[in-house]
Amino acid sequence: MNFNFLSPVPDSVLAHNELLAQQTMGKKIKIHSQQNGIPEIDDVKIAILGVLENRNDINYIGEEFNLNEIRKSLYALFPGNWHTAIADLGDINKGESVEDTYFALKTTISILVQKNIIPIIIGGSQDLTYPNYRAYDTLMPMVNIVNVDSRFDLGDSAKPMKNNSFVGKVILDQPYNLFNYATIGYQTYFNSQEEIDLMDKLYFESYRLGQVSKDITIVEPVLRDANIVSVDLNALKASEVNLRQKFSPNGLDGKEICAISRYAGISNKVSSFGIYEYKPSQDDEITSGLIAQMIWYFIEGVNYRVKDDDFLNDSNFKKFITLVDDQELIFYKSVKTERWWIEIPFLEEINNKLKRHTLLPCTHQDYLDACANSVPERWYKAFQKNCV
Template identity: 40%
Template sequence: MELSELLYPVSEHLLDDLKDILPHKLGKLIRYHSEFEGLPNLESSKLALIGVAEDRGSIENKGSAAGVDKIRSRFYRLYPGNWQASCIADLGNLRKGNSLKDTYAALQMVCEYLFKNQIIPIVIGGSNDLLYPMYLGFSKLEQYVDITSADAMLDIGTIEEAVNDTNYLSHLVLQKPYILNNFTNIGYQTYLVSPEELQLMDKMFFDHYRLGDLKPIKKVEPLVRSADILSFDMISIKASDNPGHSRSQPNGFTGEEACAIMRYAGLSDKLMAVGLFGYNPAFDHHLISASLAAEMIWYFVEGFFNRKGDYPLTSKRDFLKFTVIIEEGDYELVFYKNPKTSRWWLEVPQIINGDTTMERNILIPCNEEDYQNAVNQEIPVRWWKAYQKTIVI
C-alpha cells in the first residue's frame, strides 16, 4: 500500500491559518502533505510528524483523538532553533481504520516505511496504546527494541482484554516476534501503581523509576539514551503545567522537565521513534497543554539536530575505560566514558554456559554517579537487571 493511501493531508483550514504567521516560523519552513501537492519528497527528510486521531483504545481519557491539530497549530507558530527546518516533514494525519486494529496496522506500516528510510516518526496521539503498533513497526528490522516510557502508571493490565491504554505493556511482552529487550518506566507514582505490577516489572527485570527518584532531571538522560522508542504520556506531567488530560495529577514532571526529557531523547543517537500521547483538548481551555506539547516536540527536534555521533555510532575503543572490582560477589564492572561528550556507559557481560563472552558484551548508558557508587561498592541496579537478562543457558 502506498504511503499516501494511509495518510490524510494536513487540513486546509490549518494551512489557511499559516498565512497570518511570520515568515521565519516553523509553519512557513517545514514541508507538508497537502491536498493539492500530495506528500512532500522525503529523500531529504530526517523527521516526520504524524497525527493519529485515535482514542478507541483509551479507557478513561476519551477525547484525546481531537487534540492532534491543536498541538500541530501551536508547533507551527514556534521559531526554529539553529536547524535545517526543511528536513522536517508533516505527513498529516493517519487514516482512522474501521476498527482499532485497522488503525494499528496502518500506523505499523507507516513506521516500517519511515524506519526503512531512516526517518524518525514523531507520532502525536491519541492514546498511549498507539505505542503498540509503533513497536510492531520494528518487527521487520531484525533487532531487539528498548522502550522508555514517561508515565505516571505502568499500564501492565491484563492480557485477557484487547489492547488499550491500561494494558498495552502485557501485549508488548507477549507479542511475537519476541523483540522487546527492555522496558523502562520513568516517573511512575507509587500510589497509582499496584504492588503486583511492580513485582511483575521486577520479575521481568524491567526498569522502573519513581518520580521522586529522578531529581535532578539529568538522571533521566541515560534512561532515555538507552531507548529505541520514547513514549511520553502527558499524564506524567503535573496538572498545573498540564491541565489537558481527564486524569491530570497534582504531582508529576514539570513542563521544563518534560522538555528536558524530550531534548535528551533527541540527542540520543540510538533513538528511532517518539510518541506523544494523552493530550485531551476538552480539559485544556487555554491551550496550555497544547502549547507545552508543541514545545516538547520543539525540544526533541533541537536535541536531534545536536546529536554528537556517539555510541553506537562511535566505537568504544575511542573511550576512556574504568574498571571497578566489587569485592562482595567478585564482580568486575567496566565503565566507559566518551571524553568528547562526557557520557558514560557500563559494560554488561553475556554469560553462555558459565563463560563470559567478551565479543558479545553490551553497553548500557549510565552516568558518573553510577561509577562513583560502584567505587563505593554499590552495584548499579540497571547493571544487575541487565546482567540477569543476558545469562544464556
C-alpha cells in the same frame, strides 16, 4: 511512496500558517496539504504524524478529536539553528476497526524508520505504542521501550488491549522482541504492588516521580538506550495542562517533560517518539503549547546528536576498571561528550540474546558508586536479564 493512509493537514491550519512570520517553523517544514499532496521526503530526517485513534481508551465515549491546536502552536515556534529537514505528513484517521488503524500506523512507521526518518507520533490513546513497537518486528532483533507515565500500563494481557494494558501485550505477544522496558515518572499509588513486583521480577527499570524531580539527569542513560519513547500526557501534573487533560495534582512539570524530550532527541538510538492521551478542550492553548514545545525540544535534541558510541577506535574513549565484590566492572567514557557506558559481560555458557559484549549507557555517578564498592542497579538488572 505508499502513504495511502495519510490525510492532509486541514486547510484551517494552513490558513493560520499563512499569517505567521517567515522565520517560523510552519514556513520551514514540508507540509502534506490537500493542494500539493504528500511532500518529497528523500532528504527529510524527522516526520510529524498525527493518529486520530482513541477507541481503546478505557474512558472512550465516542468523542472525536483533532490535532489542529498542536499544529498551530508548533508552526508558530521559531526553529533553532537546525540542519535537519522536517515534514508534517498529516494524520492517520480512524480505520474501520482499531486493528485497521494499528495496521496503518505500523506500516507507516516501518517505512519511515527504514528510510532513517524519525516519526514523531501525536496520538489519541497510548495503546498506539503497541503498533509502534510491532513496526520494528522486521527491523531489529531486540527493542528497548521507555514509557514516560504515572502508571506501568501492564494490565491483564488476557483481556482485550486498552490504553492501560498495552504493555502486557508487548511483553507476552510473539514475536518476543522486547529487551528492556523502563517507566519514567511513575507514581506508586497508581500501581498495584503486584505490578511493581512484576517490574522487578522482569528486571525492567522504573524511576519514581520523586527520583526524577530530584535529579532529571538520572533518566538520560535509559533514554540513550531506548529505540521507542512513548509519553503519556497523564504523567504531567494538573496545573500544567488544560481542564480536560487534568489527571493528577502530582506529576512532571513542563520543564521536566521538555528535558526528557530533549534527552530522547539527543539519543543516537531513539528512532520513534510518541506523545499520547491528548484531549483537546475549549481552553486548549496550554496543553497544545506544551506539546509543541516538547516536539521542539525533541527536534532540538536530534540536531545535537553526536556519534560518541564508536568503541572500535581507542582514541574515542577512556577506559576505567573497578572491582566490586570480586566482579570486574569496566567503564568507558566518551572523549567527545563525556558520557559514560558500562560493559555487560557475555556469558559463554548461556544462549543469551546479545551474543557479544554489550555496552550499557550509565552515569558518572554509577562509576563513583562502583569505586565505592556498590554495584550500579542498571548494570545488575541488565546482567540478570542477559542470564535469562
